Amino acid sequence: MHLETLDYWSMLFVFVLSAFIGIGVIRRVSRLLHTPLMSITNAISAIAVVGSIIVTGSEHPLPIRILGAIALFSSMTNIVSGFLITDRMLKMFKVKKKNK
């Protein structure tokens, strides 16, 4: 398996910077939308799907791939339900009432 040289420091760098970006962006999220915010960040953190695909699809022993497949199923469930329910909730936030 091809593996790039590990660069811990650059990874920690990326982590710290993205945490700061995250804090900056999320502080500005309207309090009205905290529930949809939580469901959308849930879907986004299901990015674990990337790791799950690698573990499931690679040439690994069977038990390992089974673990990967369960992880892939869990992440996919979060992606699908997270984005769908966020959109469903956001559709409801309107300035004016629709009918009458």
Place this chain on the structure above:
Amino acid sequence: MIYAITQLSYIVATALFIFSLHWMSDPKTARWGVYSGVAGMLIAIVATWVQPEIIIHHGWIIVAIAAGFAVGIPLSQVPLTAVPQRTALSHAFGGLAAGLVGTAEYFLWLGGEHENITTFRMIAVIVEIVLGYLTFTGSLMAAGKLQGIKWIPQRPVTYSLQNVSNIGLIVVTLVLGTALVMNPLTGWSATVFMVIIGLSLLFGVLLILPIGGADMPTVISILNSYAGLSAVAMGFVLNNKLLITAGALDGASGLILSIIMCKAMNRSFVNVLFGAFGQVQETKKEGEEERVYKSETPEGVAHILEHASLVVIIPGYGMAVSQAQHKVRELYDQLKKRGITVKFAIHPVAGRMPGHMNVLLAEANIPYTDLVEMDEINSDMPQCDVALVIGANDVVNPAARYDKSSPIYGMPIIDADKAKTVFAIKRSKNPGFAGIENELYFLDKTWMLFGDAKAVMGDLVKQLSGANSSH
């Protein structure tokens, strides 16, 4: 070449995720946030999948993804009152995915890829499995409590030496973790790894046992943060920067929500996790006489509502439980028709998760411009003619302002007691969740309406619409 394309796609996906959260700042642009998030996710999945050297077993991936759709679609269609449990459940899925990938990676290393083991990666993989598995069982417990599943105790469970044994568990896990980092390849390493998994699963359960319903918004936020951080740890293990950025965004979101929730309850993280709220004042002081509530009929309330000019409605978990939001909307329409200003005062911890009330009221088609935050509405409360409390309790208890012996002392509240008249709809005469008597209910200007919130609101609407047609 493929490697460069993959990395480039990951950068694009990261940017799309950041935009996604940026657009959540305003309800007008928020749906763009969903589209951009979906786009980012699609790019990430495709870029990972299309790596011919790495991905061989396509059938497996297709089956697992199809299963994810099969479960995910129904999960997204739950009634909005069930959103807190769904959220907790998805944190559980997130934690499980991280835990399983971490486990798989470690056993791959152990089974031959010894060169992949470094101190840094061992630390990362242990953090990943501990956070992943404890989020898994903790979130399942939280979801169970929220759903009201029978064999999961709803009330906070406390026992003697609870905190001591929990801290002991943390220490044991830390010691085992350190031992494993230093000896990742000895004969007992796999066993220790499994023991750490077991302890993490156990710890998740123990962490949620003492948590009561009023603390759920904070706990859900903390679990959200853990789920994100376990994805970050997975990124460190797999050397994948997209996992790190996306996980950090989720972790930051959970962290900020937890801080907001803690501030709104005037409590600290440690206090929420180890405090077992509501156990403090369970029993009434002896010799204290039974205090009496003044009740009012729907006719009387309707009459006073009709003559008000500013009505502030304060919803709480009781509204969610009885699904009264649509009846609330009818009342809102009736009052608006009479030219009465109606505002909703939303306490940050009302309900069982951050923003719970806003979503329910939005579902009932109430314009979000009439949903006002606690800090903004409080200055208007003295001008308010009628404060209508629907199934909220601790968030309007004035004891939080002056009674130093009260467990909720210091918690910011909505000043319902400053309104000229207060009506409170309450299911039963028992004290609220935290077992604290609510001083608001015994004020001279307060009248109670006992009953299910939906039924009471229905009666009120009937009164108002009847009176309207006779004019």
